[in-house]
Amino acid sequence: MQDRPEAHRFPESEVYRQIARIGKAVASPIRLRLLDLLEKGESDVEGLAASAGVPLKNTSAQLQQLRAANLVTNRREGTRILYRLAGPEVSALVHTLESVAELRLADLRTAIGDLLGEDDLQPITAEELSPRLGDPDIMVVDVRSAADFARGHLPGAVSVPAAELESRLDAMPAGREIIAYCQGPYCVLSPRMVRLLHAHDVAARPLSGGITRWQRQGHPVEP
Structure with a gap:
């Protein structure tokens, strides 16, 4: 814990650090877009990259970050790897995030x-x-x-x-x-x-x- 001095400031630090992993995972326009796209169901990297308009390599890297936070999961089908939302709670999280942002951010409503x-x-x-x-x-x-x-x-x-x-x-x-x-x-x-x-x-x-x-x-x- 020496590399995280903030962990000594209050006993719940590690708890909040883990929760913050989810915040970090969704703190990207591309990753939020990918989560929205996965609402349709399973898709491979190529399909997500084409739908999002993001280069294939970048799409793959963003999916790995979402997977590291257990927001998406994947499975192999032949030579393809198909990604999907890890559960309905992920959809609910994105919905809540978008709803709060629309309510609180005038710039978002304008956009x-x-x-x-x-x-x-x-x-x-x-x-x-x-x-x-x-x-x-x-x-x-x-x-x-x-x-x-x-x-x-x-x-x-x-x-x-x-x-x-x-x-x-x-x-x-x-x-x-x-x-x-x-x-x-x-x-x-x-x-x-x-x-x-x-x-x-x-x-x-x-x-x-x-x-x-x-x-x-x-x-x-x-x-």
């Missing part, structure tokens, strides 16, 4: 507004949408990829990948409000798609927080 620009789109929350599932007056649309939709989606949702939406506008049912969602709380696809629908006089709103926040709040998904 989110600049990124998503949802102020004029009247996003619907998971709490508001849940009792309305099955309502014939709405249609829930998943604008993620078909592969992501197959992993899990909101009950009753229809898959319309963002790249296909413009060509499928004529198939949007008249007289129904479209609720569009994508993956995480900071995903830009659903706000972008809602604006496209508005431009074609289709009533639409994005789901605040996407499927990630939906699941974090305990709402069900269909495989």
